[in-house]
Amino acid sequence: MISLEGKTGLVFGIANDRSIAAAIAQQCHDAGAEMAFTHLPDADPERPKARNRCLKVVKDWNPKLVLPCDVSDDAQLDEVFDKVKAEHGKLDFVLHSIAFASLDDLKVPTYQCSREGFKLAMDISCYSLLALAKRAEPLMTDGGSILAMTYLGGERVIPGYNMMGVCKAALECSVRYAAAELGPKNIRVNAISAGPLRTLAASAVGDFSAMSKLYETFSPMRRNITAEEVGSAGAFLLSGASSGITGENLHVDAGFHAVA
Numbered sequence: 534m535i536s537l538e539g540k541t542g543l544v545f546g547i548a549n550d551r552s553i554a555a556a557i558a559q560q561c562h563d564a565g566a567e568m569a570f571t572h573l574p575d576a577d578p579e580r581p582k583a584r585n586r587c588l589k590v591v592k593d594w595n596p597k598l599v600l601p602c603d604v605s606d607d608a609q610l611d612e613v614f615d616k617v618k619a620e621h622g623k624l625d626f627v628l629h630s631i632a633f634a635s636l637d638d639l640k641v642p643t644y645q646c647s648r649e650g651f652k653l654a655m656d657i658s659c660y661s662l663l664a665l666a667k668r669a670e671p672l673m674t675d676g677g678s679i680l681a682m683t684y685l686g687g688e689r690v691i692p693g694y695n696m697m698g699v700c701k702a703a704l705e706c707s708v709r710y711a712a713a714e715l716g717p718k719n720i721r722v723n724a725i726s727a728g729p730l731r732t733l734a735a736s737a738v739g740d741f742s743a744m745s746k747l748y749e750t751f752s753p754m755r756r757n758i759t760a761e762e763v764g765s766a767g768a769f770l771l772s773g774a775s776s777g778i779t780g781e782n783l784h785v786d787a788g789f790h791a792v793a
């Protein structure tokens with residue numbers, strides 16, 4: 534039985550109710566966790582679309598903090614962690630469920646993406662994990678758990694995943710290095726490699742229906758995964774139930790990685 538009673542988490546990446554972060558946060562809430570949340574800053578504060586979509590998901594959990602944060606901006610990250618420290622005093626877990634690449638760079642062959650587009654995608658999709666870990670470490674005084682989201686395209690060439698595959702390979706490697714560096718402080722760092730789920734981010738990548746069909750045909754379980762399955766694996770890795778696990782890339786993909 535997973536328990537997060539008395540634990541405090543910080544969740545990055547709830548864009549709407551379909552976000553993987555929403556599914557993981559739901560199960561963390563059910564397990565007793567208290568959480569703070571961030572959403573992308575809205576260009577027009579008079580029409581706070583991103584904030585409202587995030588609030589719609591989290592409001593019933595009565596969070597003390599729901600804050601705007603663009604993870605490519607150090608000042609915004611500092612402000613989030615300062616506020617978490619002031620409000621909660623400590624952190625037990627952080628969920629990094631974020632990725633971004635401009636469509637112009639994502640849709641072309643990897644070797645044709647632009648230098649600026651590559652930097653931006655790596656910054657938001659990979660470096661940000663390290664930026665979060667750096668700021669979380671001083672708040673994880675009783676140890677902690679950090680979780681990132683990745684995809685098989687970081688290990689193999691998956692048609693259409695293109696430069697995001699390069700970002701995910703770097704992210705997965707960052708998980709291993711951070712796990713080794715933070716392990717002595719009892720801070721664990723893991724990743725979940727999820728099968729395809731129909732979210733905003735997924736709509737930008739390749740042909741979702743074709744990918745989905747591939748999993749139905751070839752995965753050992755002959756089906757796709759559900760958001761709830763990623764949610765429960767996420768809550769497990771963020772909780773003490775996984776206390777011996779770090780530097781891991783846990784595939785929640787109906788076994789597709791084993792046969793692909």
Ligand code: 0WD
Nearest residue numbers: 548552553603604631632682683684729730732733734735
């Ligand atoms: O099939 C899928 N959906 C899979 C997703 C399979 C395997 C892995 N993943 C990964 C994604 O690559 C990502 O790392 O899971 C993570 C979460 O993705 P998601 O839940 O599929 O997508 P979404 O609901 O769109 O959440 C990603 C969010 C952004 O959403 P939008 O669509 O508004 O860009 O990442 C956040 C934002 O909320 N985000 C940022 N947050 C802070 N600063 C930034 C930024 N600069 N850019 C994007």
